[in-house]
Amino acid sequence: MVLAFASFREILGKEREMRLLESATVKDLLEELAAARPAFKEAAFDDTGALRDYVLLMVNRKRIDPTRDLSRPLQDGDELAIFPPLAGG
Amino acid sequence: MVLAFASFREILGKEREMRLLESATVKDLLEELAAARPAFKEAAFDDTGALRDYVLLMVNRKRIDPTRDLSRPLQDGDELAIFPPLAGG
Amino acid sequence: MIEITEKEISLDEMIKRARSRDAGAMVTFLGTVRDDGIERMEVEAFREAAQAELEAIREEAMSRFHLIEAEVVHRTGSLAVGESILAIVCSAAHRDEAFSGCRYIIEELKKRAPLWKKELGENGGCWVGQT
Amino acid sequence: MIEITEKEISLDEMIKRARSRDAGAMVTFLGTVRDDGIERMEVEAFREAAQAELEAIREEAMSRFHLIEAEVVHRTGSLAVGESILAIVCSAAHRDEAFSGCRYIIEELKKRAPLWKKELGENGGCWVGQT
Numbered sequence: 001m002v003l004a005f006a007s008f009r010e011i012l013g014k015e016r017e018m019r020l021l022e023s024a025t026v027k028d029l030l031e032e033l034a035a036a037r038p039a040f041k042e043a044a045f046d047d048t049g050a051l052r053d054y055v056l057l058m059v060n061r062k063r064i065d066p067t068r069d070l071s072r073p074l075q076d077g078d079e080l081a082i083f084p085p086l087a088g089g
Numbered sequence: 090m091v092l093a094f095a096s097f098r099e100i101l102g103k104e105r106e107m108r109l110l111e112s113a114t115v116k117d118l119l120e121e122l123a124a125a126r127p128a129f130k131e132a133a134f135d136d137t138g139a140l141r142d143y144v145l146l147m148v149n150r151k152r153i154d155p156t157r158d159l160s161r162p163l164q165d166g167d168e169l170a171i172f173p174p175l176a177g178g
Numbered sequence: 179m180i181e182i183t184e185k186e187i188s189l190d191e192m193i194k195r196a197r198s199r200d201a202g203a204m205v206t207f208l209g210t211v212r213d214d215g216i217e218r219m220e221v222e223a224f225r226e227a228a229q230a231e232l233e234a235i236r237e238e239a240m241s242r243f244h245l246i247e248a249e250v251v252h253r254t255g256s257l258a259v260g261e262s263i264l265a266i267v268c269s270a271a272h273r274d275e276a277f278s279g280c281r282y283i284i285e286e287l288k289k290r291a292p293l294w295k296k297e298l299g300e301n302g303g304c305w306v307g308q309t
Numbered sequence: 310m311i312e313i314t315e316k317e318i319s320l321d322e323m324i325k326r327a328r329s330r331d332a333g334a335m336v337t338f339l340g341t342v343r344d345d346g347i348e349r350m351e352v353e354a355f356r357e358a359a360q361a362e363l364e365a366i367r368e369e370a371m372s373r374f375h376l377i378e379a380e381v382v383h384r385t386g387s388l389a390v391g392e393s394i395l396a397i398v399c400s401a402a403h404r405d406e407a408f409s410g411c412r413y414i415i416e417e418l419k420k421r422a423p424l425w426k427k428e429l430g431e432n433g434g435c436w437v438g439q440t
Contacts, residue, residue, distance in 0.1 A: 005355050006425035007436045058423075061358045081355060081423075087438035088352075088359070088383060088424030089340045089395050089415060094224050095294035096305050147292075150227045170224060170292075176307035177221075177228075177252060177293030178209045178264050178284060190321060193339070199390050202343035205336070205411075208324070212333035212402060259330050271343060273415060280336075281408060 002033070005083035011039045012082070020074060026057065027070040029080060044082070056083050091122070094172035100128045101171070109163060115146065116159040118169060133171070145172050180232045181251045182223050187262045196247040196269040203273035205280040207266040213259045216297040221254045221263060224292035228252070235286045243279035245270050250283060252293060263295070311363045312382045313354050318393045327378040327400040334404035336411040338397040344390045347428040352385045352394060355423035359383070366417045374410035376401050381414060383424060394426070 004012040012033065020029060030051065034041035044055050057064050058081040064072065074080065093101040101122065109118060119140065123130035133144050146153050147170040153161065163169065179195060189206065196204060211219045236248050245268050252264040266283050270276040287293075295306040310326060320337065327335060342350045367379050376399050383395040397414050401407040418424075426437040 003355065005423065006353055006427070009353070058355075058358065061361065081358070083355065083423060084425065084436060085438045086419065086421070086423060087426045087436070088354075088422045089419050092224065094292065095222055095296070098222070147224075147227060150230065170227070172224065172292060173294065173305060174307045175289065175292060176295045176305070177223075177291045178288050189324065193320065197341065197391055199344040201341055204339040204341060206339070207404065207408075208335040208337070209404070210328065210332055210335060210400075213330040260328060269341075273338065273340070277338075277408070277412060284404060 001077075001079045002029070003079060003081040005081065007043065007084050008040070008082045011037060011043060023073055025071050025073050026059065026064065026080065029074060030070075030082075054085050056085065057081065058083075090166075090168045091118070092168060092170040094170065096132065096173050097129070097171045100126060100132060112162055114160050114162050115148065115153065115169065118163060119159075119171075143174050145174065146170065147172075179249050179251075180229060180236060182225055182228055182232075183251060183253060184255045185253075187251045187253060187265045189262070189265050189267070192249040192251060192265055192267045196249050196267045198246045198269055200271060201246050201269035201276075202271050203276040204267060204269045205273070205276040206268075207264075207280050207284050209263040209265075209284075211257050211259050211261050211263060214297070216259065216299045218259070218298045219257045219263070220296040220298060220303070221252075221257060222294045222296070223252070223254045225254075227292045231291045232287065235283055235290065238286070239268070239279045239282045243268075243270065243275045243282065245275065245279045248279060248283065250287070252287075252291075254293075256298075310380050310382075311360060311367055313356055313359055313363075314382060314384060315386045316384075318382045318384060318396045320393070320396050320398070323380040323382060323396055323398045327380050327398045329377045329400055331402060332377050332400035332407075333402050334407040335398060335400045336404070336407040337399075338395075338411050338415050340394040340396075340415075342388050342390050342392050342394060345428070347390065347430045349390070349429045350388045350394070351427040351429060351434070352383075352388060353425045353427070354383070354385045356385075358423045362422045363418065366414055366421065369417070370399070370410045370413045374399075374401065374406045374413065376406065376410045379410060379414065381418070383418075383422075385424075387429075 268279040399410040
């Protein structure tokens with residue numbers, strides 16, 4: 001399940017179920033989204049194909065570090081949340 | 090006019106008019122009060138006859154410094170306020 | 179607005195008065211009667227002098243911290259444990275200013291405003307802060 | 310209590326819940342929609358994650374600053390200029406603790422809670438804080 005918030009919700013919709021190959025990683029999933037939605041590719045990746053600094057990610061409601069954890073494999077039932085910088089209050 | 094607050098009000102009452110000799114000072118007035126009310130003398134002066142540290146004074150609603158201004162002459166219509174340390178809020 | 183009053187404090191009214199389209203932050207301080215083994219607290223003011231001092235403190239806070247509004251209400255008379263003794267409400271564009279302004283007013287009020295508290299317990303009363 | 314809600318915030322209710330015989334000080338923070346040339350603000354939450362994060366922040370503030378009570382309510386949905394976005398109420402024995410606790414919660418909330426604001430003006434909308 002992919003959850004998107006704020007500007008990413010406007011591009012991706014709030015929730016979408018995705019089917020993944022076994023052993024797919026966070027990076028695989030983000031690239032699949034980028035391939036399906038050019039506006040998401042534009043918003044989330046820079047010209048070199050690297051994830052933009054301000055994109056924040058949670059797997060199962062825990063923040064992950066995009067510089068280290070993109071190769072993390074996802075399992076059936078995992079929830080990936082994608083959102084821009086926080087601005088509550 | 091003498092105004093007293095908090096513990097000094099309990100000794101002196103809230104307000105009292107005092108008649109003073111011409112050229113009477115703040116110190117003269119305090120000593121007159123002490124002579125009239127032993128409880129005030131006890132509360133406001135130490136054994137050596139000096140004003141206790143914690144006694145605060147205002148003349149016409151402006152704080153005066155007891156180490157410097159006790160010799161200040163009072164005039165007809167002046168208002169002297171006597172009170173203990175502040176404790177609002 | 180500055181007020182020294184025998185009546186219960188309405189924080190709601192104060193917040194309504196301090197609200198503004200230009201404010202992004204409002205900080206409120208409430209001082210309440212704490213149960214230190216006491217039954218009631220009596221608050222006494224040198225009303226005219228306290229009003230003038232609080233107005234001066236308010237002006238200082240407004241200009242130092244660019245407040246949009248600042249309200250102070252201090253109660254006098256006999257208060258039960260849990261009741262509000264005073265309320266301060268500061269509004270500002272940003273939260274740093276609102277926090278600093280509110281803090282400034284309570285600290286200066288405690289140092290400068292001629293107001294006194296007497297704690298009333300089983301064994302009589304005791305003026306707070308007096309040696 | 311922590312709450313993320315579409316409904317108007319009742320500061321009064323929060324203060325009632327945070328009042329205590331052991332409290333001498335209550336500090337309140339209200340974040341309000343400031344008129345920066347906008348008409349409305351839309352607030353969005355990742356509700357479950359925000360609730361959990363705010364509960365963690367509340368626990369940290371309670372134990373670090375010896376708070377007696379801490380209440381946080383954050384609104385979501387469409388808000389007009391002047392309306393309250395969030396309210397924090399902290400009670401403590403002394404004012405230092407109440408001020409520090411309240412400040413801690415708002416600073417951590419801004420850094421850590423998955424909540425977003427979109428400013429809506431004449432020329433459409435703009436997510437706050439996004440580059």
